[in-house]
Amino acid sequence: MKIIVDENMPYAYELFSRTGKVLSVPGRELSKIELKDTIGLMVRSITNVNAKLLDNTSIKFVGTATSGTEHIDYHVLKKKGISFSSAPGCNSIAVVEYIFSVLFFLAERDGFDLRNRIVGIIGAGNIGNCLNKRLKVLGVETLICDPPRKNRGDKEIFYSLDELVAKADILTFHTPLFIDGLYKSWHLVDINLLNSLKKNTILINTCRGSVVDNKALLQILTMRKDISVILDVWEEEPNISLELLNKIDIATPHIAGYTLEGKTRGTIQIFESWCNFIDKPQQIILENLLPKPEFSTITLHGNIDQYKLKRLIHLIYDVRRDDTLLRKLTAIDHIDFDLLRAQYQERREWSSLQVICDNTETVTILNKLGFNATLQ
Structure with a gap:
């Protein structure tokens, strides 16, 4: 049984080798030739799993070791009868700790107490909820914007995005990427929103690059010097804008969720789903895989x-x-x-x-x- 795994999935080779022949490949360069005679395909967010990739292959199971699934064409999988598994929440802690690292750096640099700032969280799924809970531990005021949850009647206080822009000192985005529809998030941060930002607003994007209109952001940053911007995700990855990079406060290469624990959780989640798919259930304990940390x-x-x-x-x-x-x-x-x-x-x-x-x-x-x- 042949299984292909993304080379950047920790412990994937070791785990999936228990169930078949494993080939590790670069996710962005995956080709149909490599998929020949393959039953299981395990990817990360840089691999677009669509008809072009899957047509005339023997794939029966696709797993993505990520919480986001915008790179997966569900309709194609359903049409072809291919089973699917993702890893919701696997990187929530990692992303939240990235944001805390950012906020405490900015607080020291700019001389403010985080408890005196209002944080607007756009998207209250696994990551947004985790961030909200940890900020509240410190006594930080938070405002939540999540139209899908508000519309389904969840019992929290939700605000509109316009209200967050008007009230919050820090805006941090944790939404899926929807190109259109009722909950469209593509270019959610557009030129109009950027023009409306309060003085000295901190803008953080760790979800999907296209949630922020990068060209509009560059335009605004040539005019306004008071806004602090942190981007971990970019439009046109991996070909990001050097001009924009040189105008923002913190720039990172889509690694907010890249803790060893977070990536390993993703691997474990889809491995256990794969084992259930082939009717050979296994349960993996995270701590048993991880090495001792540098500082313990x-x-x-x-x-x-x-x-x-x-x-x-x-x-x-x-x-x-x-x-x-x-x-x-x-x-x-x-x-x-x-x-x-x-x-x-x-x-x-x-x-x-x-x-x-x-x-x-x-x-x-x-x-x-x-x-x-x-x-x-």
Whole structure:
């Protein structure tokens, strides 16, 4: 039984080899020739799974080790009778910790207390909900915009996007990409919205590049210097705009969800679905696959405050590392976007670090935030 897996899926070869012959391939360059005699196809977001790829193949199962599925043509899969599995929520923690790294960097650079800022969260799915909960632990006021959830009657207070633009100091986007329809999100951030932003607004996009009109954003940034912009996702990936990159505050190559834990969760989720599909169920425990982290234990004394939390967060992951790597390549007018992702330095989640504390309140706060904190 032949199975193809994206070469950037950690532990995919080891796991799927238990059930058949595995071939690891670059996801963006996948060809029909490689699909010959293949039963299972395991991809990430850079592989468009459509009729062009699947016609005249023997594929019976497609899995994507991602929470987003915009690269998958469901209609084609259904028409061909191909089973499908995704990995919803696998990278939620990773993306949220990326955003915290960004916010604490900006808070220190610009000299503000995060509790004095209102955060508008557009899209309250797995990632948006996780972010909302962690911000509330710190006492940060949040506003939620999620029209699909509001329309189905979910019992939360929802605001319109216009209300968020008018009230929030920070806007962070976590929506699927819908090209049209009632919940269209393509170019949701357009020239009109950008013109309406409050002074000193922070704009963060970690969902899909086309949610933000990159050309309109570039136009606005040539006129307004007060807006802080963080982009992890871009239009036209991997051929991103160097001009735009050089005008924003933090630029990274679509790696917000790239913790080792997050990527491995994605692999495990579709592997277990694949095993159910072939009627050989297996259950994989995440911790049994992962290596020991570079830093495993630290002692923290006294109450936790913004300064201490910022240092703790950046000990595990400082977003400026990835921003610097991306910008270095602009010096030679060339960005190998996919290479940066393929050779991404191992990054761990907060839970990988045991924090030993001598303050009960600090332990409570850190554990609610997702750290592994214990009382000394």
